[in-house]
Amino acid sequence: MPKRAIDRWPGYLYRGGVIPYDVPECNPLLIDAWEQQMRWGGWTRHDLLTYAERLPKLGIALAIVEVADDLREVYPRLIHPRELVNLELSVRRDVKLYEVAIPRVGTDANGTETAYVWHRRVDKLTIQTWEERSGIAGPRTVVDNPWGFCPAIVEGKAGYVSRLDGLIPMFHELNAKLSDGHDFIGRLNHQTTMVATSASDALTAAVKGSSKQAAAYGEFGARLVDLDAAQDGRQSSNLIPLPPGSQAFPLLSNLGLADALAWVQRLEGDVREALPELTLGRDLSSVRELGVRAVVETFEHDLNTTAANADRGIVKLAQMGAAMMGELLRAGLVPNPTAAHEPFRAFTLDSFDRGEMPMAMRDREVLPPTMLDLATEAQAIERVTTPSGLLHIGYDIEEIYGPPPDGETDEAYAARTRPGILAERQTGASSAGDVLGTLLGQGRV
Incomplete structure (x- = not known):
């Protein structure tokens, strides 16, 4: 059961390995810059799902932003927790310092291929790198950190993960009961x-x-x-x-197998109640739609809680990488820029503070709307004909009346254009009377 819950989780976060951008809330240039970063880093759909999987499976997801040696590319890189040596976080959970130790294979001074450990330690002031061979650390290369921040993200436990952690003792108890029961049945049959x-x-x-x-x-x-x-x-x-x-x-005789079975069934019921998404694997064809949505309501809430946690890491990586490459371009340090670098020119290290890097993701839907759902919604919208009704169901002023003239705010435009509620009703009644009169005149009523 834990494996089922963990394995299916990334597929709900990023279906098909695709990031669900909330486009109206995003800077389109930032989306382009992030997609280019993933291409430079060789990120595939598998890498995105791996990032999402580590949240529930390992309780932590760590990634850093790297700059290519020739300064032509910036890209994200996933770091496995076992490669993490040291980590310091601020109160806002921004990374203040990280140190990683990554096994590599290279050639020594004699041209012999050997294994070694590559170290990197980064804080807001310096970037240090060194190699460790045969347990002996080599000389360190120390340079100033030009970014003013530590280009890394770490996302930890969210609602779903803590819930799964709380169920682990229950899983152990359930497995122990089943194992003891199977062993006893075997002894009973072969005694x-x-x-x-x-x-x-x-x-x-x-x-x-x-x-x-x-x-x-x-x-x-x-x-x-x-x-x-x-x-x-x-x-x-x-x-x-x-x-x-x-x-x-x-x-041997029956020493309470029936009681043990009842105990196991109770534990299984507790697990399914805490993880309602396991029910999604069942045949729900006989359950009414309202019942299905009630079953997945808790799961959908936990899903969006964890999605917000995972999405926050993606947004930070996108913003940091765009600012870093934008600063390199502004300083003229990128040799032979191409069209792939153009989206980054809109950003600098100050872009975040100026609010120029908005990015958001849509809420996930466990049960996407069917064609019948969309048709029913469209019919309901068509029955709402007054501005007050359209405002009530979520449409804004521009969607109802169109964009306001230049220099006029939405509020002023609405006050000038929108009639009062009673006037709307009178207009609706007059329109209905006109239609009825037309039909009478045509002899159709």
Whole structure:
């Protein structure tokens, strides 16, 4: 169950490995810049899903922004938690310092291919790099940090992850109960049975396979279990005919399997209640739509909570990378810029503070609307004909009346254009009367 819950989570966060941008809330140049960063970094759909998977699976997702040696590219890079040596966060969970140790393979001074560990330590002031070979750290290269911030993000536990962590003891208890129950059933089925009989010689002959002696006792018998064969998952089908008057005594009896089953079913119910998304794997064809939406409501809330956590990391990476490349372009440090660099020219290290880098993602839908849902919604909208009604269901002034003239605010435009509620009703009644009069004049009513 934990594996099912974790494996399906990234697919809900980024369906098909695609970021669901909320385009009206985004700077389109920032979207272009981020998509270019992912291309430079070789990020595929798999990398995006891996980033999303690490939140529930490992409880942490870490990524850094790297600059190519020739300064022509900036790109994000995922860092596995086992490669993280040191990390400091601010109160706002911005990275103040990070140190990573990444295993690599290269050639030494003699041209021999050897394994070593590459270290990088970055804070707001300096960037340090060094190599470690055979446990011995080499000299450090220290340069000033030109960005004024630590280009890395770390996103930790969100609502769903903490909930899954709280269920881990329950999973262990459930597995332990099932394991104990299976072991006991196995012992119960393959146990030794004691037989009390006054004809011990006849019974011994039957056990040893003397069919002539065994047939003398008629059809009364008991199943013979081959214990050696049972170890291989096989069971003998031989019968031991018992002499008349014999009694069999199993050493083990049912010690409460029914009670254990009830306990397991209760634990399973608790798990499904805490993780309602597991129900999505069932056949829900017999459940009404309202019931299905009630089942997934808690899951959808947790999904959007975790999505907000994951999306925040994506937004930070996009903003930092765009600002870094924009600053390199502004300083003329990028050799032979191409069209791929154009979206970055709109940004500098001050763009974030000036509010020039908005980016947001849409809420996820566990149950996307069907064609019938959309048709029903369209019919409902068509029945709303007054400006007051359209405002009430979520349309804004520009969507209703069109854009205001230059220099006029939406509020002033609405006050000048929109009639009062009673006037709207009177207009609606007059329109209906005009239509009825037209139909009467045509002899159609």
